[in-house]
Amino acid sequence: MTSHFLLMLLFSFFVALVFAVLMKDQPRDQIRFGAVVFGGFIVSALVLGWLMYPFPF
Amino acid sequence: MRADAVERVDSGGLVLLALATWLVPGSGHLWLGRRTKGLIFLVALTAMFAIGLALKGRLFPFESSEPLVFLAAIADLALGLPYFVAWALHLGQGEVAAVTYEYANAFLIVAGLLNMLIVLDVYDTAVGRK
Numbered sequence: 001m002t003s004h005f006l007l008m009l010l011f012s013f014f015v016a017l018v019f020a021v022l023m024k025d026q027p028r029d030q031i032r033f034g035a036v037v038f039g040g041f042i043v044s045a046l047v048l049g050w051l052m053y054p055f056p057f
Numbered sequence: 058m059r060a061d062a063v064e065r066v067d068s069g070g071l072v073l074l075a076l077a078t079w080l081v082p083g084s085g086h087l088w089l090g091r092r093t094k095g096l097i098f099l100v101a102l103t104a105m106f107a108i109g110l111a112l113k114g115r116l117f118p119f120e121s122s123e124p125l126v127f128l129a130a131i132a133d134l135a136l137g138l139p140y141f142v143a144w145a146l147h148l149g150q151g152e153v154a155a156v157t158y159e160y161a162n163a164f165l166i167v168a169g170l171l172n173m174l175i176v177l178d179v180y181d182t183a184v185g186r187k
Contacts (some may be wrong), residue, residue: 007112007160011167014105018171021097022178025187 012041071183078179080137082172085179098175105168106139114161115151116143129162135169 001007020034078085083098117129133149134140143149149165152158181187 001112002156004160007157010108011105011160011164014101015167015171018098018101018175021094022174 008042008045012038012045016041071180074183075176075180078176079135079172082137082139082175085176086182089179089182091182098172102136102168102172102175103139105164105171106136106143109161109164109168110143110148112157112161112164113152113155114149114158114165115153116140116149116165129166132166132169135173136165137172140169 016034016038019037020030024030024033074085074088077088081099082102083095083100086092086095086098088095116133117126119130120126151162155161178187
């Protein structure tokens with residue numbers, strides 16, 4: 001697998017999973033917190049990627 | 058559960074618990090009876106480490122002249138037993154030209170750093186802070 005986007009999804013999934021289980025005790029809270037962390041990773045990576053698009057380096 | 062954990066783990070046991078958690082991710086939570094958490098940590102961190110190796114990442118050497126390489130080596134080592142197994146099998150040589158090299162290193166390094174957080178979490182759980 002060489003797609004950077006898919007690798008980003010995979011990386012974000014694992015990190016969000018570990019953070020959710022670390023920070024919250026109830027399954028409902030874990031799912032909600034994990035979804036927010038996962039979404040935050042994806043959205044911020046895409047936004048930063050587009051912001052850097054015009055850079056020449 | 059919290060009270061039980063405090064009663065069961067004395068100061069010597071805390072050191073042993075932290076060492077066990079460092080060596081085998083999630084083992085401390087399993088020890089304290091938090092099976093789901095322990096299993097999730099064990100599977101997630103081991104998978105991240107294996108993916109990092111499969112994507113041709115590098116287990117960095119302890120190079121004191123290169124501070125960032127040295128810090129990355131500490132992060133790699135923080136995963137415990139999987140690191141030693143990979144090292145013994147000569148895995149993690151790294152292939153700089155591979156398109157996945159940087160991502161692979163992110164997987165390897167972050168797996169170790171997450172394990173450090175898990176060690177802190179198991180300590181807090183054992184002393185009754187969580």
